[in-house]
Amino acid sequence: MIQPHSSLPEQNFLARFTSWNTWKDILFIIIGICMASIGLKGFLLPNGFFDGGAMGMSLLLEILTPVNLSILIVLVNIPFILLGAQQFSISFAVKSSLAIFGLALLVHYIEVPAITADKLLIAVFGGFFLGSGIGFSIRGGAVIDGTEVLAISVSRKSSLTVGDFITVFNIFLFIVAAIFVNIETAMYSMLTYFSASKTVDFLINGVEEYLGVMIMSPQTEEIKSMISHGLGRGVTALKSDGGYGEKANLFPERKVLFCVITRLEVTRLLTEIEKIDPKAFVIQYPIKDTKGGMIKKRPLH
Known part of the structure; x- marks a missing residue:
């Protein structure tokens, strides 16, 4: 079948x-490895x-062995990269490999003077720069610390969550x-x-921090109008069917409202809901990230 001409602009x-x-991913990864190298060369080394994780393991081995840190960063992360290729994708593994190799080159060849001798400042700001490097790299779709890749893999095969595994891993590292x-x-x-x-x-x-809010009330239309026009937020009406209580079958076409707001807006939303229906049933739960819709765009998205 011949594709219509309108598909060309698309x-x-x-x-x-x-x-x-x-290009955005490349920029984030470059910023990430630069920030991490400043944290390593200017503060920690x-x-x-x-630190914790794979980077902490590399730094600890650098202290305990004569092997150069740049080599250890690559060697320690190789198993995590191979695991990432299996668990996620080849493109993830390629980007992570390039990011780790780039960080190793910067650590080996770039000289950064020691910025401070105060131990508290070293711990706080060294962690800040290293964390910034890891965070920007993740934003670019890569990792320079592969612990989370292993944690995700373990969580899929056991009862441990990702956070549990990382905590246990780091406790063991700090004991050593x-x-x-x-x-x-x-x-x-x-x-x-x-x-x-x-x-x-x-x-x-x-x-x-974003919150998902589900609202169950007979005054669905009024609350929906308040969220859309009063708060200026998107809201979705989901068809539902009650299953418990005397009033479960009184509203066969009842609806549940769902919207996403910031934590700063939740008090106002609850106040406005209470004005319309003091007995409304409201559920709140945290949301890690959002994209599109009427939610305000985040920095760095």
């Missing part, structure tokens, strides 16, 4: 869109501190550091890890 748009996303290095370095390195993890969360999840 193909051009898709090509431009794909190209833009590719000169003072013998380390306390035994073979010293407990003070291990404690400061734990602070580095917390700083890095919070920075990664900030870059991945953004400044605003």
Whole structure:
């Protein structure tokens, strides 16, 4: 069948869109490896501190062995990259390999002077720069710390969640550091890890935390109008069927409203719902990320 001519502009748009996303990913990965190299060379390496995860393992091995850190970064992450190729995609593995190799080159060849000798500042800002590097790389569709790839794989085959596995992994890592290095370095390195993890969360999840809200009420249309026109947010009406209680069958065509708002807007939404129906049943739950719709765009999206 001959494709209509209108498909050509659509193909051009898709090509431009794909190209833009590719360049955006490359930019994020470059920023990521630069930020991570500053954290490593300017803060952590000169003072013998380390982080959690695969990067922390590389830094700990650099302290305990004569092997150069740039080589260790590549060697430690190779199993995670191979696992990522199986669990996710070849393109993910390729981008991650290039990001890790680029970071190793920067760590080996670029000299960054030690920025401070204060241990607290080293732990906090070293973690901040390293976490920024990991976060930007993830935004670019790659990893420079492969622990989460292993964590996802383990979570699929066991009862452990991703967070549980990463916590257990890092506890073991810090115990080894306390035994073979010293407990003070291990404690400061734990602070580095917390700083890095919070920075990664900030870059991945953004400044605003989104909530999904489901509303069940007989005054569906009024609440729907309030959300759309009063709050200026999108809302979806889902057909539902009650299954419990005396009033379960009184409204055979009842609807459940669903909308996504920021945490800053939830108080106003609940107040407005209560004005319309004080007995409305409202469910809230956190949402990791959103795209499209009437939600405000996040930075770095």
